[in-house]
Amino acid sequence: xxxxxxxxxxxxxxxxxxxxxxxxxxxxxxxxxxxxxxxxxxxxxxxxxxxxxxxxxxxxxxxxxxxxxxxxxxxxxxxxxxxxxxxxxxxxxxxxxxxxxxxxxxxxxxxxxxxxxxxxxxxxxxxxxxxxxxxxxxxxxxxxxxxxxxxxxxxxxxxxxxxxxxxxxxxxxxxxxxxxxxxxxxxxxxxxxxxxxxxxxxxxxxxxxxxxxxxxxxxxxxxxxxxxxxxxxxxxxxxxxxxxxxxxxxxxxxxxxxxxxxxxxxxxxxxxxxxxxxxxxxxxxxxxxxxxxxxxxxxxxxxxxxxxxxxxxxxxxxxxxxxxxxxxxxxxxxxxxxxxxxxxxxxxxxxxxxxxxxxxxxxxxxxxxxxxxxxxxxxxxxxxxxxxxxxxxxxxxxxxxxxxxxxxxxxxxxxxxxxxxxxxxxxxxxxxxxxxxxxxxxxxxxxxxxxxxxxxxxxxxxxxxxxxxxxxxxxxxxxxxxxxxxxxxxxxxxxxxxxxxxxxxxxxxxxxxxxxxxxxxxxxxxxxxxxxxxxxxxxxxxxxxxxxxxxxxxxxxxxxxxxxxxxxxxxxxxxxxxxxxxxxxxxx
Amino acid sequence: xxxxxxxxxxxxxxxxxxxxxxxxxxxxxxxxxxxxxxxxxxxxxxxxxxxxxxxxxxxxxxxxxxxxxxxxxxxxxxxxxxxxxxxxxxxxxxxxxxxxxxxxxxxxxxxxxxxxxxxxxxxxxxxxxxxxxxxxxxxxxxxxxxxxxxxxxxxxxxxxxxxxxxxxxxxxxxxxxxxxxxxxxxxxxxxxxxxxxxxxxxxxxxxxxxxxxxxxxxxxxxxxxxxxxxxxxxxxxxxxxxxxxxx
Ligand SMILES: [Cu+2]
Numbered sequence: 001x002x003x004x005x006x007x008x009x010x011x012x013x014x015x016x017x018x019x020x021x022x023x024x025x026x027x028x029x030x031x032x033x034x035x036x037x038x039x040x041x042x043x044x045x046x047x048x049x050x051x052x053x054x055x056x057x058x059x060x061x062x063x064x065x066x067x068x069x070x071x072x073x074x075x076x077x078x079x080x081x082x083x084x085x086x087x088x089x090x091x092x093x094x095x096x097x098x099x100x101x102x103x104x105x106x107x108x109x110x111x112x113x114x115x116x117x118x119x120x121x122x123x124x125x126x127x128x129x130x131x132x133x134x135x136x137x138x139x140x141x142x143x144x145x146x147x148x149x150x151x152x153x154x155x156x157x158x159x160x161x162x163x164x165x166x167x168x169x170x171x172x173x174x175x176x177x178x179x180x181x182x183x184x185x186x187x188x189x190x191x192x193x194x195x196x197x198x199x200x201x202x203x204x205x206x207x208x209x210x211x212x213x214x215x216x217x218x219x220x221x222x223x224x225x226x227x228x229x230x231x232x233x234x235x236x237x238x239x240x241x242x243x244x245x246x247x248x249x250x251x252x253x254x255x256x257x258x259x260x261x262x263x264x265x266x267x268x269x270x271x272x273x274x275x276x277x278x279x280x281x282x283x284x285x286x287x288x289x290x291x292x293x294x295x296x297x298x299x300x301x302x303x304x305x306x307x308x309x310x311x312x313x314x315x316x317x318x319x320x321x322x323x324x325x326x327x328x329x330x331x332x333x334x335x336x337x338x339x340x341x342x343x344x345x346x347x348x349x350x351x352x353x354x355x356x357x358x359x360x361x362x363x364x365x366x367x368x369x370x371x372x373x374x375x376x377x378x379x380x381x382x383x384x385x386x387x388x389x390x391x392x393x394x395x396x397x398x399x400x401x402x403x404x405x406x407x408x409x410x411x412x413x414x415x416x417x418x419x420x421x422x423x424x425x426x427x428x429x430x431x432x433x434x435x436x437x438x439x440x441x442x443x444x445x446x447x448x449x450x451x452x453x454x455x456x457x458x459x460x461x462x463x464x465x466x467x468x469x470x471x472x473x474x475x476x477x478x479x480x481x482x483x484x485x486x487x488x489x490x491x492x493x494x495x496x497x498x499x500x501x502x503x504x505x506x507x508x509x510x511x512x513x514x515x516x517x518x519x520x521x522x523x524x525x526x527x528x529x530x531x532x533x534x535x536x537x538x539x540x541x542x543x544x545x546x547x548x549x550x551x552x553x554x555x556x557x558x559x560x561x562x563x564x565x566x567x568x569x570x571x572x573x574x575x576x577x578x579x580x581x582x583x584x585x586x587x588x
Numbered sequence: 589x590x591x592x593x594x595x596x597x598x599x600x601x602x603x604x605x606x607x608x609x610x611x612x613x614x615x616x617x618x619x620x621x622x623x624x625x626x627x628x629x630x631x632x633x634x635x636x637x638x639x640x641x642x643x644x645x646x647x648x649x650x651x652x653x654x655x656x657x658x659x660x661x662x663x664x665x666x667x668x669x670x671x672x673x674x675x676x677x678x679x680x681x682x683x684x685x686x687x688x689x690x691x692x693x694x695x696x697x698x699x700x701x702x703x704x705x706x707x708x709x710x711x712x713x714x715x716x717x718x719x720x721x722x723x724x725x726x727x728x729x730x731x732x733x734x735x736x737x738x739x740x741x742x743x744x745x746x747x748x749x750x751x752x753x754x755x756x757x758x759x760x761x762x763x764x765x766x767x768x769x770x771x772x773x774x775x776x777x778x779x780x781x782x783x784x785x786x787x788x789x790x791x792x793x794x795x796x797x798x799x800x801x802x803x804x805x806x807x808x809x810x811x812x813x814x815x816x817x818x819x820x821x822x823x824x825x826x827x828x829x830x831x832x833x834x835x
Contacts, residue, residue, distance in 0.1 A: 090614075090618050090620075091614055091615070091616030091617060091618035091620065091621065092614060092616055093614065094614060095614060096618070121618075122619065165624070166626055166627075166628065167793075167794075169624065169626045169628075170626070170628040170630075170834070171794060171834075174793070174794055177752040177753070178752065179749055179752055180749070181749040181750060181751055181752065182748060182749060182750055183750075183751075202722070205721060205722035205723055206721045206722065207721075208692060208719055208721060208722075208723065463691055465691065465692055465719055466657060466688070466691075468657055475623075475657075476620065476621065477621055477622060477623050545613075546613055546614065558620070558624070559624060562620065564616060566613075
């Protein structure tokens, strides 16, 4: 337990050390009952999800984790800023926790907000090893509420995670039961005409891609705080109260679109960091993201928290009610979205002409958005976007494909964080406001704004047919670590060349999402990158050590979309990285 | 929130006790750093055939694999068992190594052993297998027998989804010989084709899908003549009932 000792010494040295909370967690085999099926899984303190850990900013916590499994385990404190040895990723942060042993984590709590924790060993997390973290701030919250609930979502699958992985590798569409059928073909003919429909099918068939490929893993039951739709987790309230709901998406694979029919939601926090309040009717929560919203039901009726998966293949449901046992109406699932050619615009295979994939996606380049100041309610540079988008469409146009006749998504909604014409752009069920990344503004800047010292391009790559996922075409097993220098401010450019959405998660350091708001850009720990888009984030490299960096879709991470990040230097190394960086300014 | 920046910095300042970049840094030797090793077993066909001249056959066509994305070991097995005669009309096993050569195609190489009733043959195999545009599963193999005879086989399969569970699959298999091997009844040129239509229903996930179908087998040219000379037929229609199985 040399590591734990050192961590102890570290804690002792901490200037911010105040109270010290001690927590005990056991890792156990548990039974998970979703109401649809009962399945053995892994949990904490005898249950899945595990306990809600409540910390206070400024305290130092000691967490004794006892592994009651017959295999190694680990706990990763998702979104927490801490010394890397405490981050809990076997092979990167520490050696893991062997079967039967206890490991003591000890670290200062230097932030507040909603986070979560989960195993980083094998597929224990999709099998149930997750729990919530709530950190009370040292000072006052900048918003009022009378009560709060954690609303932790997951997508529990009847198959064990190892089996899911094996099935996906054998047959990538194993779980996809929303593929287009002969009936859909005739329905499209009557709607769009024979030639258009035929050309559409030929174009997709030529790419060997499926428009229905929105969710890899269907067939799950959505859970909220461990309860299935039938079991209906219920939070109580008194009319007129402000309720803070801390949404955490702990799914292995499912993005959820969340709404509470009859209530507006005011988003006040994203990924643990306060944002300037924005009132919405619905929002999409990526895998591993957290969003805090405040709702204020005025009447004594039951409200349904309805969380539909992005691909509409499943849902989670809970209730807010003045009394136990009350239920609100449960909406039906909306029609499943289909990908469009716009979602494929990042793919290499698309470029039969002289344009490269990068050119094709440049139209979606969000750096362009920075030039025009963005209005708080989102993209206003429609003209610019439209021009760029049409450029990119010509760029990717190839023989025999006429986009004028392609069957595109209906609704015509747009969002700067989706490819123009994407089939995935969410629309609020009541026709109201759907939260976009472009709406997020930091409540207070976390860092002083400065020019990035260099840009690192990370292409999100993969092959759906082989179910391989990678970064810059290289899987983790073949990859060298990504090296960052302590003191740098790195600008990451994510180019999504696949047809799937990837929630990218950097451990140990914040991800400042570029929405074009400068120092008011929101600070997150997961950045969702939509198909066919380019998204930028910046990171102040202020945490020495080794960190994990990966797509948070469990089966994407496991099949290669993962990197080790090494932060070199640091004040202790006598390294002058910070000074050097300041010298060469922003070009790199 | 400035405090956060400050305490993160303070945190770094207290780190000197840790050799931040020394040999103490863990090396990732977890399974995450290894190539995923996978295995699977599938029977594309596992069926009972009843021919238009009352012949009854038990037929299978399956494979098992073990390996990684980069290299798989595959065992292919095909057989036709004549129930009345209690004899294997066809019994073919291939041991292959398979590796990707493009986004959608794998190359394969290995050996094939034919041990039906009658003379045995051993072949060297070279082939390509994968997904062609428009969702055709194709498989092409070149065989060289221990007698020095060369032949080629081409398979294609296409699935039509009536619903997401009720699936019609069409399969075509054709064999061509570049030289005659009289002993096993193979003439030069197009040897034989087998075409099948099977309507299946995914009953348990994709691991058990019972089906009904029809299969048409035909022999051509010299091969047909050899078969007739032996008193056999050159064309058969079968009704089939079976299941696709994978685990
Ligand atoms: Cu991913």
